[in-house]
Amino acid sequence: MYVCNCNGVTRREVDEAIVAGAQGPEEVLAHHGCEPCCGRCLPEIADGIACGGMGRTRSLVAAE
Numbered sequence: 118m119y120v121c122n123c124n125g126v127t128r129r130e131v132d133e134a135i136v137a138g139a140q141g142p143e144e145v146l147a148h149h150g151c152e153p154c155c156g157r158c159l160p161e162i163a164d165g166i167a168c169g170g171m172g173r174t175r176s177l178v179a180a181e
């Protein structure tokens with residue numbers, strides 16, 4: 118599942134960047150050689166960082 122549609126970055130790839138030490142959404146995208154375009158994914162990625170991974174995001178909990 119894509120988190121960043123502009124760059125084709127998936128949830129798994131976001132988690133890889135978090136595990137590698139990315140501290141912010143821009144660093145997550147940069148880890149995969151990308152940079153923000155529209156910026157719509159940045160809050161979701163920031164939520165994933167705050168929760169320790171995309172599997173624990175508040176947005177997913179809210180959707181369940």
Ligand code: FES
Pocket residue numbers: 120121122123124152153154155156157158159
């Ligand atoms: S969806 Fe990530 S920059 Fe547009």
